[in-house]
Structure formats: C-alpha cells, structure tokens
Amino acid sequence: MDHSDRTRRAGDPERRLRRLEKRLNKSEMRRAELEHLMDGGQAFQRRVIQEVEDAKAEIERLYESLSLEQARTNQLLRSIMPEAVAEELKERGRVRPRRTKSATVMFADFVNFTLHTENMDPVALVRTLDRYYSAFDAIAASHGVEKVKTIGDAYMCVAGNLADVQSSEHAAQMCRAAVDIMKAVADLRSEETNWSIRIGLHSGPISSGVVGSERLSYDIWGDTVNTAARVADATGINEIFLSESTHALLSDDQGTTYHGEVEAKGKGLVRLYQLIT
Incomplete structure (x- = not known):
C-alpha cells in the first residue's frame, strides 16, 4: 500500500466526522426550530384556551345581567298590574x-x-x-x-x-x-x-x-x-x-x-x- 492510499484512508474518518458534525448541527438546528414551533404552538394553544375562557366568562356575565334585567322587568310589571295580567302580557304580548x-x-x-x-x-x-x-x-x-x-x-x-x-x-x-x-x-x-x-x-x-x-x-x-x-x-x-x-x-x-x-x-x-x- 503506497503512501497516498494510506493518507486517503486516514482522511476518510475525518471527513466522515465532519459530515456527521454537519448533520448533527443541522439536526440541532432543526430540533431547536421544532422546539420553537412547539413552544409557539403551546403558547398559541394557551392563548386560544384563554380567549375561549374569557368569552365564556363574558357570556355568563351577559346571561347574569340579562337575568337581572328580566327580574327587574317582571317586578316592574307586577308593581303596575296584577300578576296574572303581567304573565299574560309576557306570554302573548297583549x-x-x-x-x-x-x-x-x-x-x-x-x-x-x-x-x-x-x-x-x-x-x-x-x-x-x-x-x-x-x-x-x-x-x-x-x-x-x-x-x-x-x-x-x-x-x-x-x-x-x-x-x-x-x-x-x-x-x-x-x-x-x-x-x-x-x-x-x-x-x-x-x-x-x-x-x-x-x-x-x-x-x-x-x-x-x-x-x-x-x-x-x-x-x-x-x-x-x-x-x-x-x-x-x-x-x-x-x-x-x-x-x-x-x-x-x-x-x-x-x-x-x-x-x-x-x-x-x-x-x-x-x-x-x-x-x-
């Protein structure tokens, strides 16, 4: 085996190591990108969940406000007319x-x-x-x-x-x-x-x-x-x-x-x- 063959074979592991290092670096970059995407997805998911919870709370507040308003309306009707008349007015509109x-x-x-x-x-x-x-x-x-x-x-x-x-x-x-x-x-x-x-x-x-x-x-x-x-x-x-x-x-x-x-x-x-x- 001549000197050039020995040199080529000695360099092959080095090249393979560099290639592996490059692949590893790319993998690390992709993993970081994936983690970033996962973190972003989780943050997006948390924002969506919070928005849904906020909307539910707002709907509940609106329902509560509507219930209070209906109770006040019913009380007002009962204060100006007999209850049976007020119920008929609510049910039939007249x-x-x-x-x-x-x-x-x-x-x-x-x-x-x-x-x-x-x-x-x-x-x-x-x-x-x-x-x-x-x-x-x-x-x-x-x-x-x-x-x-x-x-x-x-x-x-x-x-x-x-x-x-x-x-x-x-x-x-x-x-x-x-x-x-x-x-x-x-x-x-x-x-x-x-x-x-x-x-x-x-x-x-x-x-x-x-x-x-x-x-x-x-x-x-x-x-x-x-x-x-x-x-x-x-x-x-x-x-x-x-x-x-x-x-x-x-x-x-x-x-x-x-x-x-x-x-x-x-x-x-x-x-x-x-x-x-």
Missing part, C-alpha cells in the same frame, strides 16, 4: 280586555290632604306616602285584593276582578282589607303624621284591561268605579262606608250599621252602611 259581572272596588282617600301637605318638604311627602302605600300594598296582597293605582292621595283597589269562578267572597275580602288599612293608618298616625282617611266600597260589574304602548297602564272602568269614588266622598273621617250592593253580598254576621241615604254626585240618593271596625 292582554285581553275583561268584563267581570261582580267585583268590589275600594277607594281610600286621605282627608284634607292638600291642607296637611302644602307646606311639607317634597322629599318628606314622598317618603311618607311611600310608607302608607307600601303598607296598603302589603295588606291588599295578604287579602287577595288587587291594587289598581294611586290617584294623587287616593288609593284604588279591586277584589274579584280576576277570579276564575265568580262568587260573593270578594266583598268580604275587600271589607277585611279595608279594616286592616284603617288600622295601619291609625298606627302610622300615632307614629308620624296626623293624617286621617275615609274608605268607600261599592260592588258591581266592571271592565278591565291594559292600555297604552310606550307606557302601559292597567285600569278598570265602569259605573261601579265611579260609584265607589262617590261612596268614599260621602264617608265620614276614619270610617268605612259600603254601598247597598256591597252590603248585600256580606253574610249576616258581618258587622255593619245602616247609615242612611246620601246625595252622591251624578248618582242621586245612595243607601250607605258603615262597617264596624
């Missing part, structure tokens, strides 16, 4: 007008309201009215009576209007509510104000429904409503008067006394009875 053959309407009217309140601070006046009307609302609900609305210093409610089965019980319901309202006024009078009240009841047919589009309003109409207001006007201070139609619906053991006939505006002579409290 409320069918009702004609009730026999219901009892009550007006509770503060006596000399303007005289007592003309010098009151407006904030104090609203706060005081809120205490009275909140108490009236609770009493009405406890007796199955539906508040219709407040008209200035007058509180109007009805019993029997939404009953599925007509009966004469609505008159007794309203009488019990009227007695409790009179007691509540007496309690508040001794604690805060010197306000007095008169309460009038009348029974008969009424119509009811929801009117308006921008501002919905639940109301009742008919001669029964007008007569109930006239009875309240004729009632004595801190007393409860019933018309003859309401008195006729009560049982014999209901405590009433005949008051006599009074001239009611637009109605002529009306027979009235006083409810003993």
Whole structure:
C-alpha cells in the first residue's frame, strides 16, 4: 500500500466526522426550530384556551345581567298590574280586555290632604306616602285584593276582578282589607303624621284591561268605579262606608250599621252602611 492510499484512508474518518458534525448541527438546528414551533404552538394553544375562557366568562356575565334585567322587568310589571295580567302580557304580548259581572272596588282617600301637605318638604311627602302605600300594598296582597293605582292621595283597589269562578267572597275580602288599612293608618298616625282617611266600597260589574304602548297602564272602568269614588266622598273621617250592593253580598254576621241615604254626585240618593271596625 503506497503512501497516498494510506493518507486517503486516514482522511476518510475525518471527513466522515465532519459530515456527521454537519448533520448533527443541522439536526440541532432543526430540533431547536421544532422546539420553537412547539413552544409557539403551546403558547398559541394557551392563548386560544384563554380567549375561549374569557368569552365564556363574558357570556355568563351577559346571561347574569340579562337575568337581572328580566327580574327587574317582571317586578316592574307586577308593581303596575296584577300578576296574572303581567304573565299574560309576557306570554302573548297583549292582554285581553275583561268584563267581570261582580267585583268590589275600594277607594281610600286621605282627608284634607292638600291642607296637611302644602307646606311639607317634597322629599318628606314622598317618603311618607311611600310608607302608607307600601303598607296598603302589603295588606291588599295578604287579602287577595288587587291594587289598581294611586290617584294623587287616593288609593284604588279591586277584589274579584280576576277570579276564575265568580262568587260573593270578594266583598268580604275587600271589607277585611279595608279594616286592616284603617288600622295601619291609625298606627302610622300615632307614629308620624296626623293624617286621617275615609274608605268607600261599592260592588258591581266592571271592565278591565291594559292600555297604552310606550307606557302601559292597567285600569278598570265602569259605573261601579265611579260609584265607589262617590261612596268614599260621602264617608265620614276614619270610617268605612259600603254601598247597598256591597252590603248585600256580606253574610249576616258581618258587622255593619245602616247609615242612611246620601246625595252622591251624578248618582242621586245612595243607601250607605258603615262597617264596624
């Protein structure tokens, strides 16, 4: 073997080593690139997962906000109309007008309201009215009576209007509510104000429904409503008067006394009875 062959063979391992080193360097570069891609993929995956979690949290917040808004809307509807009417409005988008053959309407009217309140601070006046009307609302609900609305210093409610089965019980319901309202006024009078009240009841047919589009309003109409207001006007201070139609619906053991006939505006002579409290 000559010198050149020995030199060539000695150089072959060196060349192979250099080639292996180059391949190793390329492999290291590719591994680094792969690791970089893997790290980038993992970071991208983490970002996507975080974005999904953030979107889920935002959706949950929106659902919670929507639920709260729906609850406020439902509460607002129940505060301005009977619950059965509010449910019908939500389900159908409208409320069918009702004609009730026999219901009892009550007006509770503060006596000399303007005289007592003309010098009151407006904030104090609203706060005081809120205490009275909140108490009236609770009493009405406890007796199955539906508040219709407040008209200035007058509180109007009805019993029997939404009953599925007509009966004469609505008159007794309203009488019990009227007695409790009179007691509540007496309690508040001794604690805060010197306000007095008169309460009038009348029974008969009424119509009811929801009117308006921008501002919905639940109301009742008919001669029964007008007569109930006239009875309240004729009632004595801190007393409860019933018309003859309401008195006729009560049982014999209901405590009433005949008051006599009074001239009611637009109605002529009306027979009235006083409810003993």
